[in-house]
Amino acid sequence: MPSTIRGLLGVILGVGMVLIWLNTTPVNLSVRMNTALILVIAAVISFIVYYALLRVLTYDKVIAISSKKWKTIKVVGGLWMKKSSKKIMSKHGIRTVQELFKGAAYDVDELWSRSSQELAKSVIVILYLAIVTCGTLGLTTSGFVVQVKLTNKPASAVIEKSQSPGLDKTK
Numbered sequence: 001m002p003s004t005i006r007g008l009l010g011v012i013l014g015v016g017m018v019l020i021w022l023n024t025t026p027v028n029l030s031v032r033m034n035t036a037l038i039l040v041i042a043a044v045i046s047f048i049v050y051y052a053l054l055r056v057l058t059y060d061k062v063i064a065i066s067s068k069k070w071k072t073i074k075v076v077g078g079l080w081m082k083k084s085s086k087k088i089m090s091k092h093g094i095r096t097v098q099e100l101f102k103g104a105a106y107d108v109d110e111l112w113s114r115s116s117q118e119l120a121k122s123v124i125v126i127l128y129l130a131i132v133t134c135g136t137l138g139l140t141t142s143g144f145v146v147q148v149k150l151t152n153k154p155a156s157a158v159i160e161k162s163q164s165p166g167l168d169k170t171k
Contacts, residue, residue, distance in 0.1 A: 005125065009132055016137045024144040025154040032145050039138030043131050050127035057120050059098055061106040077101070078112025079120045085111045 024032050054076075061075045077097070085100060094100045097111070104110035108117060144155040151158055 002125065005129070009129065012129070012133050013136050016133070017140050020137065020141050020144055021155050024141070024148050024156075026148055026152055029145055029148060032141055032148075036138045036141035036145060039134045039141060043135035043138060046127050046130035046134060050124060050131060053120070053124055053127070057124075059101050061101070063106070075106075075108060076117070076120055076124065077108060078116030079123070080116050081111055082113055082116075 020032075057077050057079070058074045059077050060072050062070050062072050065071045081097070085104075088094065089097075089100050094103065101108075101111060112120075147158060148155050
């Protein structure tokens with residue numbers, strides 16, 4: 001995952017949590033409960049698709065780390081193979097993409113176009129964002145629903161300025 005994803009998730013989750021906090025009231029509890037359920041279902045579906053794509057689009061690449069040692073790493077291929085790669089597989093009776101990848105000296109650009117590779121990686125990143133965002137906001141929504149249910153007050157009304165020393169006007 002790109003390192004900037006943590007910052008992006010922080011922004012998305014921060015804004016989402018504040019909006020949920022501000023808008024969870026005794027009047028809309030059933031809507032919020034449904035929202036929490038929908039968010040969790042979306043997180044689960046996103047995870048299933050994410051996991052399936054990783055399993056389908058990931059290949060082993062063997063690299064030399066010394067003259068006598070090799071290391072296997074995972075690489076993401078593309079969503080669709082080049083026509084030339086398909087022809088080579090057919091012509092030479094190559095049964096698996098992994099076998100073709102090995103025969104291409106583990107060069108991803110030989111099997112998949114750059115756009116196919118980047119689209120695959122982008123879909124995986126989007127699904128990861130959906131998993132974390134939907135899961136966290138579903139949990140946040142559930143928490144505020146419990147708070148409102150127990151206090152019978154809007155989530156944002158439970159904490160008052162007088163309870164927050166940083167917001168005290170007398171200083």
